[in-house]
Amino acid sequence: MANRITRRALMKLGAVAAGGLLAGCAPKVVEVTKLVEKVVEQTVIQEKVVKETVVVNPAAIQGDLIWDTFRGTETQGKWNEERIRTFKEKFPNVKVTFRPIVAGQQEAYGKMYAMFAAGDLGDCVSFDPGLYQFRRAIANKVIMPLDDLMAADKLDLNEWFPIFIEMQKYEGKIWGLPSWGWAGFDCMVINTLDFDKAGITLPKPDEGGPSMDTIGEWARKLYKKGEHYGLEMYYMDHVLEVMTRSFGGDVLNKEGTKCLLYDNEKSKQGMKWMYDLAVTDQVVAQGEDLKPEGQGALVAGKLSMYTCGSLCTTNAALAVTDKSLCNVSQFLYPKQADGRFTNALRCGSWNVRTGSKYPEAAYQFTKHIAGREGSIGFNLFGGNGGLTRPDIFDALEGANPMYAWFKAPLANGMVINEPANSRGTEYTDVLAQYATKLMDKLNPIPFEQGLKELNDAIQKVLDLPMQ
């Protein structure tokens, strides 16, 4: 018994042998070839492909990373596990553990804040500018800037649409790489069968849309009391943003410090357009009018159009079961005077936590998930919409030709204006509640009074100190 080789001895022997093998491997130089994005000139898209080689020594990069996110959990982590597996093939000395955060979006950020406060937040995380969590995470030193790591890596930020890279920047630094991203509530998702029956000719789905007056006329024409709604609207921040922008106004100023709804005549015009449809003429479905609402009502043939975005169009098209009731398409809003598409581009951000023990490994992993293959998977089987790179559209269009409609608005759109003090959830709540009150057809209030109340309530939130 004394001479028996123990399991501990065998494991020690194995470790020594493996260590020797690893030490004997020569460092492997990985050649990475990238495609640079399409350069946009007004509505003309030019393709420019540049091959660029970056030399990375993957064996030298080591780490034991934790990836905390709720993105991908919608599809049971398939995309997440695929990304980890493919990353391991490139960087064999980096271990990545996926810790899914199972929660709705806003609740997930709350969990991440609590994890950070407890010292348990992972290395690779996501605090999204499009959901007002980005600046708060920066101000409270939750995430770190990536400029130095990107410079050392010679990362070409032209891989992504410029506007989504702009959203990763704050106070002169860049804090992440784009994750999800879309053009926001930039279109009316429609049932073309209703328009055909009414003899209405629709514009192409990816061109500048009809005037707001025309859209209003269509909503009135397609409404049949007690039977059918022509239009359903939601009174939330991104919808109001696009509606007011359609008239040349906006909800907030660019800096996110002032509410423009009452003092800006064009914004007021946009709000009056909504008020006339909802309260004066009462042709708009809102609140509990439709059950199911939105997409469900559209595919059931009970609704002709609703305010949503490009991703809603693809989702609604997939939801159609009876083609005699619904054929899904979209039209955009009228373009801006400078040629930009009227939308409210929003995106997420993949970040590296401040204080991560392995910042370089975390950065490489961030680059891996935001790269071309990662973005394609994120869209096709990751349960998300990440239209942040022009070089993924060939793959996406292969899966669904509708994706072709979204390129131009993404390349030439308008970014959201977010509250400068990062109080996004307070802002969205106040906006939704007061906008609902303004547009309440059951208990109407004068337009000027309701708009002033809405404006002042939003301004009060904007005047609060940074959180």
Added chain:
Amino acid sequence: MATLTDRTVALPVKRKGATSQWRTNLYGYLFISPWLIGFLALFIGPSIASLIFSFADYNVLAPPKFIGLGNYIRAFTKDDLFWPSLGRTFYMTGVAVPLGVVGSMILAILLNTKIRGVTVFRTFFFMPTLVPLVSASVLWLWLLNGDWGMVNLLLRRIGIAEPPHWFGDRKWAVFSLIMMGLWGSVGGTRMIIFLAGLQGIPDELYDAASIDGAGAWQRMRHVTLPLLTPTIFFNLVLGVIGTLQSFEASFIVTEGGPAYATWFFGLHIWKHAFDYWNMGYACALAWFFAVVIVTLTLLQQRSSSRWVFYYGAK
């Protein structure tokens, strides 16, 4: 030869009383330690922490910064939703609790009669309590839909051309939540407690009243109701405490809308704590509300000496 007495050793005399008492106490604490540890770690500890945070500017991400009474002053003077949400909560309580207590009591009196199949009736009335709140919310959203809900379809059939939009109408949203709450609670635990209270009333009192010529209503008024007052008081106190803390229904069904119509104080606290991350301010709101609830409970307790009658008490 050694004898037993030679080997007798003087042993110390055990003080049985003190040691066994100490041991009894120790065993007692050991048996309640799971609860005690949970109580201290998960209730007392967080309560003390929240009291401290209520005097601080604290957003979870950065360390708390002491600001004295700043949060309380903000609540009373600067928060536009503080007084309206408090008022709304009191309104909800003032309507829902009396209706619920009276409804449960009447139901219990009816179910206390000796008729065939009474257990089946008790089961049916109790079943809504077993429906999870989320499921009940979805169910009532459908029932009370303004255009296609079953309730409005029936109302139109009986001649009401423009029935309310219930959850979608600012004027009816709170009442809709009250209706939903009563559906789930009238036949529930409160009714069971009333049933127990009714069954605790001695039969000889009814016999004596009958012999004295008391009719059904007089027996109700002079025997049942007075002897049920402890149960009424108990349900009233619990009802007020529970309804004041209303949160789930408005959170799930209406999210505080439409236009803040169902923005109750519980939701207001939750929003500041877990949505806006004004944790210090939320703690101040919570402590203020705790004081309000305790004060109301004490007032009810004091008033009970005037109308609660305990049978057999001296």
